[in-house]
Amino acid sequence: xxxxxxxxxxxxxxxxxxxxxxxxxxxxxxxxxxxxxxxxxxxxxxxxxxxxxxxxxxxxxxxxx
Numbered sequence: 451x452x453x454x455x456x457x458x459x460x461x462x463x464x465x466x467x468x469x470x471x472x473x474x475x476x477x478x479x480x481x482x483x484x485x486x487x488x489x490x491x492x493x494x495x496x497x498x499x500x501x502x503x504x505x506x507x508x509x510x511x512x513x514x515x
Contacts, residue, residue, distance in 0.1 A: 465510040476503030
């Protein structure tokens with residue numbers, strides 16, 4: 451399937467200007483919250499949400515083409 455140039459441009463801009471900041475913010479909190487998930491089960495569920503934020507740059511890059 452051919453790449454859509456508008457989708458490539460959109461996801462490229464989101465990758466550069468949004469996703470790296472989201473991943474950086476989530477990674478800091480993920481490290482802290484994930485350590486607490488050993489004794490607080492609710493922290494594990496929140497850590498899974500933060501992990502999605504860390505993986506957001508990969509999602510944007512995969513949508514580029």
